[in-house]
Amino acid sequence: MHSPNCGALARFQDAFAQALRAPEARPAAEIAALAAQPAFAVYRNTVMKGCIDALQANYPAVARLVGAEWFRAAAAVYVHEALPAEPTLLRYGATFADFLERFEPAAELPYLPCIARLDRFWTEAHAATDHDALDPAAVAGLAPEALAATVLRPHPAARWAWFPDGPIYTIWSRNRIDEPFDADINWRPEGALLVRPRDAVEWIELDSAGCAFLDACAAGRTLGEAAQAALQAQGDADLVPLLATLLKAAALGKSEIQQQPSLTEQLI
Amino acid sequence: MTTVLTAGLGLKPQHYDAALACPAAGLWFEVHPENYMVAGGPRLAWLEAIRSIHAISLHGVGLSLAADAEPDPAHLARLAVLARRIEPVLVSEHLAWSAWRGAYHPDLLPFPRTSEALARIADNVSRTQDALQRRIAIENPSHYLRIDGHAWDEIDFLTELARRTGCGLLLDVNNIYVSARNLGYSADAYLDAFPGERVMEIHLAGHAPDSSLGDALLVDSHDAPVAAEVWILYERLIRRIGPRPTLIERDDNLPEFTTLLAERERADAVLRAPLAKAA
Numbered sequence: 304m305h306s307p308n309c310g311a312l313a314r315f316q317d318a319f320a321q322a323l324r325a326p327e328a329r330p331a332a333e334i335a336a337l338a339a340q341p342a343f344a345v346y347r348n349t350v351m352k353g354c355i356d357a358l359q360a361n362y363p364a365v366a367r368l369v370g371a372e373w374f375r376a377a378a379a380v381y382v383h384e385a386l387p388a389e390p391t392l393l394r395y396g397a398t399f400a401d402f403l404e405r406f407e408p409a410a411e412l413p414y415l416p417c418i419a420r421l422d423r424f425w426t427e428a429h430a431a432t433d434h435d436a437l438d439p440a441a442v443a444g445l446a447p448e449a450l451a452a453t454v455l456r457p458h459p460a461a462r463w464a465w466f467p468d469g470p471i472y473t474i475w476s477r478n479r480i481d482e483p484f485d486a487d488i489n490w491r492p493e494g495a496l497l498v499r500p501r502d503a504v505e506w507i508e509l510d511s512a513g514c515a516f517l518d519a520c521a522a523g524r525t526l527g528e529a530a531q532a533a534l535q536a537q538g539d540a541d542l543v544p545l546l547a548t549l550l551k552a553a554a555l556g557k558s559e560i561q562q563q564p565s566l567t568e569q570l571i
Numbered sequence: 572m573t574t575v576l577t578a579g580l581g582l583k584p585q586h587y588d589a590a591l592a593c594p595a596a597g598l599w600f601e602v603h604p605e606n607y608m609v610a611g612g613p614r615l616a617w618l619e620a621i622r623s624i625h626a627i628s629l630h631g632v633g634l635s636l637a638a639d640a641e642p643d644p645a646h647l648a649r650l651a652v653l654a655r656r657i658e659p660v661l662v663s664e665h666l667a668w669s670a671w672r673g674a675y676h677p678d679l680l681p682f683p684r685t686s687e688a689l690a691r692i693a694d695n696v697s698r699t700q701d702a703l704q705r706r707i708a709i710e711n712p713s714h715y716l717r718i719d720g721h722a723w724d725e726i727d728f729l730t731e732l733a734r735r736t737g738c739g740l741l742l743d744v745n746n747i748y749v750s751a752r753n754l755g756y757s758a759d760a761y762l763d764a765f766p767g768e769r770v771m772e773i774h775l776a777g778h779a780p781d782s783s784l785g786d787a788l789l790v791d792s793h794d795a796p797v798a799a800e801v802w803i804l805y806e807r808l809i810r811r812i813g814p815r816p817t818l819i820e821r822d823d824n825l826p827e828f829t830t831l832l833a834e835r836e837r838a839d840a841v842l843r844a845p846l847a848k849a850a
Contacts, residue, residue, distance in 0.1 A: 310639065310687055311683075311685065311687060311720075312639040312682060312683075312685065312687050312688050312691060313639040313640075315682060315683060315720075316638060316639060316668060316671050316680075316682070317671075317672075319680060320671050320672070320674065320676065323676060336719060337716050337717075337718065340715075340716050340717065341783075341784055341788070342715035342716050342753070342781075342784070342788050343715075343716060344783070345715045345781065345788065345790055346678055346680060346715070349677070349678040350676045350677055350678045353676075353677025353678060354677060357677070386674040386675065386676065387674070387675040387677065388673060388674065388675060389633070389643070389645075389646060389670070389675055390605040390632060390633025390646065390669065390670065390675050390677075391605045391606070391608045391609075391633070391649075392605070392677065393606065393609065429609075429612050429613070429614075430609035430610060430611070430612050430614070431610055431611055431612060432610040432611040433610075433611035433612065434611075459610075459611075460612075499612065502612070502613040502616060503613070
């Protein structure tokens, strides 16, 4: 906040905020008579419920995996560490995945922080700037040399990650849309790509080559360099279907086609 | 104001489709702007679609006008951007604080009504009105605590705030009922003393007994129909001050859209009653 005073109102608000957060601590003199009233709990409960409800809404796949009771207990611990920084609660919980990584009771579910990262990706994709996807026709006519020298940017709603330790995409996507658990899970590394071509967030599985390719595009590299990165991540990567998949999924944003003339590497 | 507002409804995402399809004349919707402070995506698209059919009111919960600090400039700027985009018929906020020293508490928190607080809130309301280039309405809060440090009566405080800043007032009848019950004063006397000429909007909502203290403490829960006692207070108020845009507020335990429409029609009937004076 900006230029808070240090007068009586500011002292009241410091004391009140402290008493909301730490019920067990002795309240400051300014608000001791208020904190002693049973009704003070209404404020404490409303603040806590508002924060926990927001986290549960923002992390539905995590909540479904662990159950509402476990989730709300964990969320309460997180709220004590990090109150929202702003009133748009859709953005609350940016550090929730990091919290789960060091949250002792979550240790037996090592994939849980990754599930939280994909829930966060969904929120970011949902609220990202509206932008047209790149029309595949814009690159279809380019000669291989020209294509390799082209710079394409990921769509502003696109989010992707490679998870080397487990089938995070499968676990997340099943829990995000309330699918039954019964189908077997093949325990293998997986990547995920979330996009929002129009209104709705959509997702597909993406291999490590695809994730490395998009990382390179996001860093402003040419398609030639992105292809190199994809091949480094996965030696048997097939680049033509990979680019087709990314174009079809709306993972790349519409832009003026830029080419880096100095590079002559060929994509294909 | 170019639109004549009668009774409106708080709008939740579950009711977007029903709201879009609803032909009721004069119907308007109110939303919390904080839920639409995003760069893009379906939320803004939904709101704009509804805005193309019905008037929208922005009812903020995040400016923290009663904090001893200026409103967060980033938040105020986002509100201004949204208001330019949606062109709301009304913009309102609360006589309360929520954000303080970088932390947002999702509630409407109380404070002692001192002259120091009045000066700070008046400055914050003026900054908001300057940023939005329009008059806003400030809502009377629900009270749960007995605060010894009040130097101002609430109605005098709100009246002086309106005089200093030119702001209007949002009169929440349920908040008055809940506060009067909790703190032991007369809701009728409070309503009779409220400056009717400043009222730009009225809120009606449901309340509930506190989960542990029961009827000894009513909570402004917005999770139930408007109570019979609140309807009686509302009818009396409208007879005294004339019709005002009136909102049925429902945030939790959402019923079918048609159930909310029926409550809205009841408020509409009060506003159109022959006894109501012209505004």
